[in-house]
Ligand SMILES: Nc1ncnc2c1ncn2[C@@H]1O[C@H](COP(=O)(O)OP(=O)(O)OP(=O)(O)O)[C@@H](O)[C@H]1O
């Protein structure tokens with residue numbers, strides 16, 4: 001079983017793309033966010049930030065056991081998706097795909113998801129700073145890390161690119177991590193103040 005790890009700021013399309021990939025290839029999906037809020041865990045809720053606080057010391061061993069259980073079923077691929085999927089240890093990672101999205105488009109997507117203004121700002125700032133990508137760069141893993149700009153590429157096409165890279169029909173050269181830089185773009189447009197005040 002090969003593990004495909006997908007990360008990216010909320011709204012970049014991880015869940016949508018994971019589902020589409022599983023339509024294209026025989027892949028199981030593990031959505032860490034869904035598991036984190038499931039009944040098995042009584043995580044604290046942070047009222048101010050409107051988010052669950054996950055105790056990774058309990059959650060991670062549970063996830064790793066679950067990956068081992070799925071492996072017994074022998075599916076060819078397992079997709080692990082979450083904005084915190086960098087918690088997965090290197091030995092469980094075969095490919096990493098970070099989904100990225102232009103801040104203006106991300107704003108629209110998060111509004112559709114009904115995130116409140118504060119949560120939208122927090123996530124857009126994280127996307128501009130490239131947090132999810134940086135967490136993986138810092139892991140210094142051997143597995144290849146790709147970054148896909150989903151701004152003008154629909155869900156089906158993003159899934160297609162990922163499958164092509166895995167099947168080696170695409171050498172992934174255009175998707176090597178480090179090519180997406182919203183900070184530079186907004187700086188040149190003199191718009192950084194719009195997002196960081
Ligand atoms: N490539 C895309 N093009 C246009 N719209 C997209 C694309 N990918 C996702 N969307 C839309 O953006 C919204 C967010 O997608 P999705 O819920 O899959 O993101 P996510 O990364 O899983 O977010 P979260 O971390 O909150 O779970 C949805 O409305 C989805 O239809």
Ligand SMILES: [Mg+2]
Nearest residue numbers: 014015016033
């Ligand atoms: Mg999701």
